[in-house]
Amino acid sequence: MSMFETTRREFIRAAAMAAASAVMGSRGLAEVPAPPGGRELPMVPGVAWNKAPCRFCGTGCHVQVGVKDGRVVAISGDRLAEVNQGLLCVKGYHVGHILYGKDRLTTPLLRQNGELKPISWDEAIGIIAQRIMAAPKQFAMYGSGQWTVPEGYAANKFMKAGLSNNHIDPNARLCMASAVTGYISTYGVDEPYNCYDDLDHCDVLLLWGNNFAEMHPVLFSRFIDRKLKGDRITLIDLTTRFTRTSERADHVLTFLPQSDLAIANCIAQQVLAANAVATGFVSKHCTFRKPWKKPGDPQTLMGEPCSFAEYQQLVAEYTPEHTAKISGLPVEQLRMLGRLFCDKSKKITSLWCMGMNQHTQGTAINNLVHAIHLLSGHWGRPGDGPQSLTGQPSACGTVREVGTLAHALPGDLRVDVPDQAAKAEQLWHLPPGRINPKPGHHTVLMWEKFCTPSEQGGDIDTLWVQVTNPGQSLPHLHKLFEAKAKLPNKFLIVSDVYPTATTQLADLILPSAMWVEKNGIYGNSERRTQQWFKMVEPPGQARDDCWQTLAVARKLFDLGFPGMKDKDGRFLFHMTDANGQEAQPWIWENYYRQVNVDEKLYEEYRPFTLIKHKDVAPYAELVKSRGLRWPVVKQPDGTWKETRYRFLEEFDDYVAKGKGVQFYHSVAKDDKAFIWFRPYVPPPEVPDAEYPLWLDTGRVLEHWHTATMTGRIPQLKRAVPQAYVEINRLDAQALGIQSGDLVRLETRRGHVQLPALIDGRGKCPPGHVFVPFFDESKLINRLTLDAHCPFSKEPDYKKCAARIVKAKV
Amino acid sequence: MQTCAWVVTLTADEPRAEAVRQTLRGAGPFTLGPMQGNNLAVVVETTDPHAAQAWHEWAAALPGVENIEVVFVHWEDAAPEVTHVHV
Numbered sequence: 001m002s003m004f005e006t007t008r009r010e011f012i013r014a015a016a017m018a019a020a021s022a023v024m025g026s027r028g029l030a031e032v033p034a035p036p037g038g039r040e041l042p043m044v045p046g047v048a049w050n051k052a053p054c055r056f057c058g059t060g061c062h063v064q065v066g067v068k069d070g071r072v073v074a075i076s077g078d079r080l081a082e083v084n085q086g087l088l089c090v091k092g093y094h095v096g097h098i099l100y101g102k103d104r105l106t107t108p109l110l111r112q113n114g115e116l117k118p119i120s121w122d123e124a125i126g127i128i129a130q131r132i133m134a135a136p137k138q139f140a141m142y143g144s145g146q147w148t149v150p151e152g153y154a155a156n157k158f159m160k161a162g163l164s165n166n167h168i169d170p171n172a173r174l175c176m177a178s179a180v181t182g183y184i185s186t187y188g189v190d191e192p193y194n195c196y197d198d199l200d201h202c203d204v205l206l207l208w209g210n211n212f213a214e215m216h217p218v219l220f221s222r223f224i225d226r227k228l229k230g231d232r233i234t235l236i237d238l239t240t241r242f243t244r245t246s247e248r249a250d251h252v253l254t255f256l257p258q259s260d261l262a263i264a265n266c267i268a269q270q271v272l273a274a275n276a277v278a279t280g281f282v283s284k285h286c287t288f289r290k291p292w293k294k295p296g297d298p299q300t301l302m303g304e305p306c307s308f309a310e311y312q313q314l315v316a317e318y319t320p321e322h323t324a325k326i327s328g329l330p331v332e333q334l335r336m337l338g339r340l341f342c343d344k345s346k347k348i349t350s351l352w353c354m355g356m357n358q359h360t361q362g363t364a365i366n367n368l369v370h371a372i373h374l375l376s377g378h379w380g381r382p383g384d385g386p387q388s389l390t391g392q393p394s395a396c397g398t399v400r401e402v403g404t405l406a407h408a409l410p411g412d413l414r415v416d417v418p419d420q421a422a423k424a425e426q427l428w429h430l431p432p433g434r435i436n437p438k439p440g441h442h443t444v445l446m447w448e449k450f451c452t453p454s455e456q457g458g459d460i461d462t463l464w465v466q467v468t469n470p471g472q473s474l475p476h477l478h479k480l481f482e483a484k485a486k487l488p489n490k491f492l493i494v495s496d497v498y499p500t501a502t503t504q505l506a507d508l509i510l511p512s513a514m515w516v517e518k519n520g521i522y523g524n525s526e527r528r529t530q531q532w533f534k535m536v537e538p539p540g541q542a543r544d545d546c547w548q549t550l551a552v553a554r555k556l557f558d559l560g561f562p563g564m565k566d567k568d569g570r571f572l573f574h575m576t577d578a579n580g581q582e583a584q585p586w587i588w589e590n591y592y593r594q595v596n597v598d599e600k601l602y603e604e605y606r607p608f609t610l611i612k613h614k615d616v617a618p619y620a621e622l623v624k625s626r627g628l629r630w631p632v633v634k635q636p637d638g639t640w641k642e643t644r645y646r647f648l649e650e651f652d653d654y655v656a657k658g659k660g661v662q663f664y665h666s667v668a669k670d671d672k673a674f675i676w677f678r679p680y681v682p683p684p685e686v687p688d689a690e691y692p693l694w695l696d697t698g699r700v701l702e703h704w705h706t707a708t709m710t711g712r713i714p715q716l717k718r719a720v721p722q723a724y725v726e727i728n729r730l731d732a733q734a735l736g737i738q739s740g741d742l743v744r745l746e747t748r749r750g751h752v753q754l755p756a757l758i759d760g761r762g763k764c765p766p767g768h769v770f771v772p773f774f775d776e777s778k779l780i781n782r783l784t785l786d787a788h789c790p791f792s793k794e795p796d797y798k799k800c801a802a803r804i805v806k807a808k809v
Numbered sequence: 810m811q812t813c814a815w816v817v818t819l820t821a822d823e824p825r826a827e828a829v830r831q832t833l834r835g836a837g838p839f840t841l842g843p844m845q846g847n848n849l850a851v852v853v854e855t856t857d858p859h860a861a862q863a864w865h866e867w868a869a870a871l872p873g874v875e876n877i878e879v880v881f882v883h884w885e886d887a888a889p890e891v892t893h894v895h896v
Contacts, residue, residue, distance in 0.1 A: 013840060024845040225818070
């Protein structure tokens, strides 16, 4: 080894040690102060650093990305980021490798006679435009919470303003739509009022079906670090299976699937029975709601008013004894939860993610968890309130805020509310009536229509997928995806970075740039908008998804499609450079040269966010920060202030002076939140003699979503190389199955062969099995149900009936 | 060569914490840095990028190790051998 190399290694070692030492110095501080002289980045020879949010989950950790010679060569946790304070999880510190899989898609590919053949970008854009020209109402777009904010905004505008077509929906429909309907039907407006700071202030962390340790590991560490330092805080894991989260929990409460509804009502019943209702808060800031006029009627999203006495009566049946029968929890554990919510001295943070959202009663259980916090007064202090988490990096920023849902418009507006659609038309400079007032197809319906022959009512003929992998992540895959294989007239376009289960059925594949190969903006779970700049070039001919959308829009404009003009006849995505000259970002060579397209689109979008007090920060402020939590409000001194807690006068500039608490977008326009009663409703499919097991699906720490990225990182792939079926030891013994045996798992919709895992990191109770969904060679979603919540339309991946047999080898 | 920086949270039980430090000092790829509270800065250098993950799992299982956080990774000359996972 040369002296130069020795010195270089020593330099890198010293940089690494400095990084660890600096993180130790700052961790645990709610505010991360910049020390005098700044907080230098690791000094590694020749490496330039820049900030970006991590590409994976919804936590929104910031990383510093080290680039040398046009390649990402190092990743460091960003010590200036409040979210992660320099820490990263196992996925985060490998995130740089996701760019460099050997099988990156690098050229557009068209399927001809069953074979994928390279074509030019001009040809690809032309093919899409011709498909749309032929049948604009039969076209749909399917995106995700991995779209950047400008990408999602461009797609949404292209569809709703350009094509007058609302058939655009994201995969986030499959993961957090129930949280959206839960927030809207409780507070009148979507997204959490609180933030991750609650983890620093709570006395009790109550997890509702949430494997926090594996799904949001950096946030979990933030809480556990307090425990390790001696804070007397309690972790309660309400779960259907024992997980890594359970290992660290003070109380593990293992309940039967779907019975979370009854458990929440049981907590409310005990708060009422103990006269522990927060009377002052409730009478001033809440009203009661029931789901129907009378029991037996269909439930509705916004329900009916209900008196306190009636609410008491409805909840009364959920005694601990009655609920124990539904939930399988011992009465004493239910009483423990009841006592907890009756105790005002403790601050309780409730967190949830897919366990509550992927639920045929997803809206209902979201309503109920908000309800018990409001009813008991465990709401409104830092550390004392309910908060949903998301699984994708911009499920909040791009889907919920930009409104890339079939009914939505940017800024939480709706297509079917005339004055809101008119407002959008005004901001988009459209002729009146351009926006179609009929909501488009939600995800499950969109794919059902695409996989149904046109003559049988399948009214989607061309479907463009960007930034997601529905061929693996949709439920009931035979019905909602694989049926397309037999429909030659249906045309599937897929923009992606790697071959996936979805590209297998694609007719046209477009190679995309990813993460730091492009500019971007994400919005995380705590209302934090985060920005980054392009740092390296994408491989081959891969291009930004946003450019792809703009290029198709421009092609349609050139072909004379009327919707691609605003009311003055200008291109829908008209933008000008610093000299006032019209930019031509639809020409790839200009995309990064003439204007910052991200900034232009984001600043066009920003006025929408002011309408419902979701004011995102100016682009220039995002550039300077590690993200800011909206509403970001300009102060008299010209600075911009983010909001940690909405609806609280102490924190939120939009609360009227003297109000204390104000739900200023409440459903009833009375500034009050709803405290809901929703009844326990049994799941749509339950184990029986033929299919005697509960099947639950989910994720593991090492893989993100369908593993199209993490599956290409050898360290992560090796850690968890394939999916497995987690089975209880007693069930395995009864079936003569040992760990590692190949078994056949079956439901009424399909089957898959998997190795059995007994007493692994997760442990199912008897009668339950669990399978992670990351493995494309073992598509567990061929088995899952497409039954969904009637309001959020989010399917239930967490419970269906299954059976298991030892496979013949 | 892959270089990682860890923050290792050790048990508050000092004899057990010292045993962990001794074990790490005696193992090949580790350079131990300063302690702050229960946190220990550690640098891990491995020629094989797979090995870093294996050392992580090994260290996490040591009695007296409460938690390991990774805060920095440099792999400039250890390009990953990325496998094709598509079926």
